[in-house]
Amino acid sequence: EDNEIVITDGMEGNIVHHPPCYTQLESRLRLICDFANTHHTGENETIFIHPIIKGIILHFMMGYEHPFADGNGRTARALFYWFMLKSKYDYFEYISISKLLKEAPVQYGKSFLYSEVDNNDVTYFIYYQVDIIRRAIDELLNYLQIKSREFEEITTLLHGSSIGDKLNFIQKDIIKKAIKHPGRSFIANEVAVDYDISANTARKYLNELSQSKALVSYKNGRTTMYIAPENLYDILRR
Known part of the structure; x- marks a missing residue:
């Protein structure tokens, strides 16, 4: 119930983001919920937003609001995963974007910062997250190929037993x-x-x-x- 939650650069303690005033938090979170639950399919005169892009925007919105003292990143990523599964992108159950984001926390933070300083142009964040998703899919495919080869080797071995x-x-x-x-x-x-x-x-x-x-x-x-x-x-x- 105050405005003490801020985001710093983690090195020199410089403040890089002031979340919106806490008195606006309830109404702003309600707007996020409304956006998440509004259909953007392009049908019935609605605008079209690709589900992956919309999931990324939800990720950004929750990170921008930063409503908690801790766990904001996890909550934002959970919201992204929830929307992907809600939109029938079931393979996101096996794709880990969190691992790649944690490997490069500075770039992750900059993708938020670049969007904010450019009048909240979320394009920067979208580009970065799409690249993360692409890399996460590549990692999943590589993992599946390795497991497939391992199983083929065992099958070949068992075939002769x-x-x-x-x-x-x-x-x-x-x-x-x-x-x-x-x-x-x-x-x-x-x-x-x-x-x-x-x-x-x-x-x-x-x-x-x-x-x-x-x-x-x-x-x-x-x-x-x-x-x-x-x-x-x-x-x-x-």
């Missing part, structure tokens, strides 16, 4: 993790959560892997643990 044709996708993925992390332990409840299956089904899959010597099972109290053997790669090549 005696158990390869007996395994389903989940069991093959468990073996991939086991090869990558010898000594790793698996339990039915964790596998059930990871693959969205029942605990009984997870236990069945793990028992089958244990019977095939791909995992080693032992009792830890009332829980059955399944351990990735050190020589799993050699076992599968037999």
Whole structure:
């Protein structure tokens, strides 16, 4: 309930942004909500704003208002993600812009500052965020390519083994993790959560892997643990 919240440059303590007066905060946040929930599809005489651009603008608006003593950046990015998912851009669930923004906090801050000093021309911020999104998508695609190659390698290895044709996708993925992390332990409840299956089904899959010597099972109290053997790669090549 005061105007003490300011943004500094983080180095010399110079103030680079004064958020709007706190007495206007409630009405200004209501305007953000109204903007977020107004359709901008270009239909019925409405203006068209591309959903990604609108999400970026919402990100900027919340950052500009800076209503909290802490967590404003997280809130602004959460608002962006919310709008992307609301607009059916479901793949944003797997895209991390926060990681890239945190890697270059100075550039992130400047994208706000350049917009503000140029009469709140949000173009600067939009350009920067679009570039961040593009890079985040590239990182996701690279990650998927790596995981795809890893799975193909495991599939090729299993194809020549005696158990390869007996395994389903989940069991093959468990073996991939086991090869990558010898000594790793698996339990039915964790596998059930990871693959969205029942605990009984997870236990069945793990028992089958244990019977095939791909995992080693032992009792830890009332829980059955399944351990990735050190020589799993050699076992599968037999």
